[in-house]
Amino acid sequence: MELFLANKSENAIPAKAPESEKLTINLGFVDLGQIELLVQEGFYSNRSDFIRTAIRNQIERHADTVRQIVLRKSVDLGLRHITREELMTAQAAGQMLDIRVLGLAVLAPDVTADLARATISALSVLGTLQASAEVKAALADRIT
Structure with a gap:
């Protein structure tokens, strides 16, 4: 049922x-x-x-176990909003981001597929990822 x-x-x-x-x-x-x-x-x-x-x-x-894992794995807990400005700053600094979220990850609507691909090396979401179809497609090989 x-x-x-x-x-x-x-x-x-x-x-x-x-x-x-x-x-x-x-x-x-x-x-x-x-x-x-x-x-x-x-x-x-x-x-x-x-x-x-x-x-x-x-x-x-299991709250204590979850807290320990979140700390050990450097996971953002709750809502993680990824903005165009954050990605532009990372790109200007020559950095690639490894983003880990337990909850909801939202890539801002103005984040382009090219910008996401150029700045996000890995994206792990235990929960829900909200992004445009183009951004999700561009990051498909980096999303776990």
């Missing part, structure tokens, strides 16, 4: 960062039935509420 969670994001670059990402999961009938029972009994307002709560509990359970 498939279960859909709330979706407030789109593929296009939004004027404002999205608040959530849509996920699809498959659940066994017994698990789904137990969730339905807890919702019916008022423990959760709906299926999505139950699943978000379960996910938050697991993230909280």
Whole structure:
């Protein structure tokens, strides 16, 4: 059985960062039935509420591990907005950027494919990457 969670994001670059990402999961009938029972009994307002709560509990359970990994790997946590100015500065300094994000990475709409290719050596996003189709294509071999 498939279960859909709330979706407030789109593929296009939004004027404002999205608040959530849509996920699809498959659940066994017994698990789904137990969730339905807890919702019916008022423990959760709906299926999505139950699943978000379960996910938050697991993230909280592993919070120290996540913090250690973020520090060790020099990962930006949360929203990372990559601007044309930042890339132009790196280009002027002859630097290539290795960008690592856990959350949402947004390349500004005015970043061209050529500029991105000339300044970004690697782009690793654990979460969501928002960029124009041209920029994504230009960085395809550098995105992990």
